[in-house]
Amino acid sequence: MRIGRALAGGLVNVGIALTALRTNLMRSILTALGVMIGVLAVVLAVAVGSGAQISVENTISQLGSNMALVFPQPDTQNGGPTRDVGKLTERDARAIERSVPGVTAVAPQLRSTLQLSIPARRVSTGGIAVTEGYATVTNTEVESGRLIADTDVQSAARVIVLGQTVAGKLFGDLDPVAQDVRVNKVPFRVIGVLAAKGSSLGNDNDDLALVPLSTGRQRFATTLPGADDLNMLFVGFDPAVELGVAKQDLVRLLRARYNVGKGDVQPFTVATTEEFQAQSATVTGVFQAVLVAIASISLLVGGIGIMNIMLVSVTERTREIGLRMALGARRRDIRNQFLVEAAVLCMIGGLLGLILAMIAAHVFERVADFPAPIGLPVAVGSILFSALVGLAFGGYPAIRASRLSPIEALRSE
Amino acid sequence: MATEPPLLETRDLEKDYVVGGETVRAVAGVSLTIRRGEFVAIMGASGSGKSTFMNMIGALDLPTSGQLLLDGNDLAHLSTDELAAIRNQKIGFVFQQFNLLARTSAVDNVATPLIYAGVGAAERRERAARKLAAMGLGERMDHTPAKLSGGQQQRVAIARALVTEPLMLLADEPTGALDTATSEEIMRLFEQLNDQGITVVLVTHEPDIAQYAARRILFRDGRVVEDAPVTDRRRAA
Numbered sequence: 001m002r003i004g005r006a007l008a009g010g011l012v013n014v015g016i017a018l019t020a021l022r023t024n025l026m027r028s029i030l031t032a033l034g035v036m037i038g039v040l041a042v043v044l045a046v047a048v049g050s051g052a053q054i055s056v057e058n059t060i061s062q063l064g065s066n067m068a069l070v071f072p073q074p075d076t077q078n079g080g081p082t083r084d085v086g087k088l089t090e091r092d093a094r095a096i097e098r099s100v101p102g103v104t105a106v107a108p109q110l111r112s113t114l115q116l117s118i119p120a121r122r123v124s125t126g127g128i129a130v131t132e133g134y135a136t137v138t139n140t141e142v143e144s145g146r147l148i149a150d151t152d153v154q155s156a157a158r159v160i161v162l163g164q165t166v167a168g169k170l171f172g173d174l175d176p177v178a179q180d181v182r183v184n185k186v187p188f189r190v191i192g193v194l195a196a197k198g199s200s201l202g203n204d205n206d207d208l209a210l211v212p213l214s215t216g217r218q219r220f221a222t223t224l225p226g227a228d229d230l231n232m233l234f235v236g237f238d239p240a241v242e243l244g245v246a247k248q249d250l251v252r253l254l255r256a257r258y259n260v261g262k263g264d265v266q267p268f269t270v271a272t273t274e275e276f277q278a279q280s281a282t283v284t285g286v287f288q289a290v291l292v293a294i295a296s297i298s299l300l301v302g303g304i305g306i307m308n309i310m311l312v313s314v315t316e317r318t319r320e321i322g323l324r325m326a327l328g329a330r331r332r333d334i335r336n337q338f339l340v341e342a343a344v345l346c347m348i349g350g351l352l353g354l355i356l357a358m359i360a361a362h363v364f365e366r367v368a369d370f371p372a373p374i375g376l377p378v379a380v381g382s383i384l385f386s387a388l389v390g391l392a393f394g395g396y397p398a399i400r401a402s403r404l405s406p407i408e409a410l411r412s413e
Numbered sequence: 414m415a416t417e418p419p420l421l422e423t424r425d426l427e428k429d430y431v432v433g434g435e436t437v438r439a440v441a442g443v444s445l446t447i448r449r450g451e452f453v454a455i456m457g458a459s460g461s462g463k464s465t466f467m468n469m470i471g472a473l474d475l476p477t478s479g480q481l482l483l484d485g486n487d488l489a490h491l492s493t494d495e496l497a498a499i500r501n502q503k504i505g506f507v508f509q510q511f512n513l514l515a516r517t518s519a520v521d522n523v524a525t526p527l528i529y530a531g532v533g534a535a536e537r538r539e540r541a542a543r544k545l546a547a548m549g550l551g552e553r554m555d556h557t558p559a560k561l562s563g564g565q566q567q568r569v570a571i572a573r574a575l576v577t578e579p580l581m582l583l584a585d586e587p588t589g590a591l592d593t594a595t596s597e598e599i600m601r602l603f604e605q606l607n608d609q610g611i612t613v614v615l616v617t618h619e620p621d622i623a624q625y626a627a628r629r630i631l632f633r634d635g636r637v638v639e640d641a642p643v644t645d646r647r648r649a650a
Contacts, residue, residue: 012528019516323512326473327573328501328529330494406500407473410512 035349038299049288129216322409342394350386505574
């Protein structure tokens with residue numbers, strides 16, 4: 001009953017507010033513009049922030065969903081001297097595949113920049129020397145031809161699989177499969193083209209080329225000291241495996257293999273996709289918060305505009321306030337009337353800001369190829385938040401209006 | 414039937430204002446009674462205290478001292494919300510400048526007091542329309558004040574004053590902004606309303622207008638100097 005009356009009273013006030021806002025149409029529009037720009041900025045900041053989050057998550061899932069990465073870098077996380085040399089070998093990879101539970105495949109890798117050329121063209125790209133396990137661990141597929149197989153690795157075949165970007169740069173629309181290409185001046189045969197993975201966070205995931213691990217070891221200019229040293233090792237796990245546990249198993253095995261004692265620095269670093277996700281969520285969360293905080297300043301300015309105009313409005317309409325009090329309006333009726341007016345003004349600005357933000361986000365996605373999603377909660381939230389801005393900044397003028405003495409208000413000209 | 418209290422009773426009513434560090438006694442001890450159904454004209458020059466007195470009996474302003482009983486309620490002891498309710502339920506104001514809300518239709522103007530009485534939208538409109546029709550403005554309900562003549566605007570204002578069925582109409586120079594013919598028309602309307610039993614308290618400085626009332630109270634220097642029946646009363650009908 002009380003709620004029903006409050007709602008009905010609110011509706012009456014919306015009507016009064018719209019009439020008042022129409023009376024000073026130009027002023028209302030300009031004031032709403034301030035809020036519109038503020039909401040536009042905040043909504044865009046939220047959208048870009050979530051876009052960054054999505055982008056980072058995509059990058060991580062491009063790596064492969066349930067996987068650990070091992071680098072031959074001394075893990076200085078627990079302190080200790082950093083001059084220790086890192087170590088990671090193909091034998092480690094085989095040991096992990098054999099004895100860590102839940103491993104689906106391992107992908108030992110060597111990495112180097114490669115110069116690829118055909119008679120007419122020349123490009124440089126990131127080369128990865130891999131075994132058959134690479135495709136399994138990283139969910140990599142070919143668009144045409146085939147992937148690197150274990151037989152290629154055994155025979156150290158001079159074969160290469162091109163990423164979409166590299167294939168396009170060298171061969172244009174032609175199918176590169178079975179074409180020859182020189183890799184660091186040595187002739188190779190193209191055996192496949194990878195399916196496109198797109199780009200994430202400005203990184204082109206298709207700018208790479210794969211060769212057999214053994215071939216890479218012969219041809220890459222590596223500075224690794226050992227005969228079977230690796231630059232990197234991916235370990236794929238069954239989706240049912242708990243990555244935290246898997247990481248512990250992995251670390252225990254490698255520590256045993258390198259005789260790492262308690263308190264010693266281990267010569268390798270293990271990270272999981274789960275950890276990357278958690279880290280990036282923190283980073284993008286901070287990024288988003290900073291963006292929103294900066295954007296909020298413009299909303300604050302819009303809110304101050306609301307307060308300014310509402311103070312003017314209260315002063316101009318002192319006589320109306322006096323009349324309403326004479327007709328029986330209580331202080332809270334007057335207060336609510338002006339609060340609703342400020343909230344309505346802000347919500348109109350907020351709605352316009354939201355619409356503009358949606359258009360801007362759409363254009364941004366098209367032009368910059370960067371996701372900037374505006375979900376329903378953000379849309380609804382921005383309108384409610386606009387109303388809140390109205391209530392906050394309209395509060396002081398509204399209370400001032402409600403405190404007027406009826407007789408003095410009626411006498412004012 | 415239990416004896417009803419007088420509509421209005423004041424005893425030693427005083428009102429002081431502080432202007433520029435000096436205290437001005439605008440109303441200096443007024444004791445009088447107005448009964449239900451009376452038609453009273455309050456007269457006096459400007460500065461005589463009649464407006465201050467009217468504001469107090471209209472629950473718009475509180476006395477500095479003395480008693481002010483409206484329908485048995487001592488206004489000096491009511492909260493601002495209770496005073497608002499008194500203005501809403503028991504008093505109908507009519508102003509010199511009509512004080513209608515611009516860009517608001519006649520019917521919505523008349524319905525405004527009902528908003529503060531907590532009446533639902535449909536009933537508000539229906540009751541406002543009925544009062545407007547009684548004022549002979551049934552055809553102009555959706556006109557805004559700008560499209561109405563002065564006399565029509567004042568009739569809308571009277572309909573607004575009556576819409577909550579108050580005990581008393583309190584009219585402050587209601588004909589001050591109107592020409593002679595329209596003034597007479599409005600005064601006839603007050604006369605008819607009084608004949609129907611509505612108490613009318615009229616504040617004016619024009620003797621002609623005061624002649625429509627049955628009782629004349631004259632203020633000077635914050636005091637009542639004359640309170641007598643109107644002997645040369647004008648009756649329109």
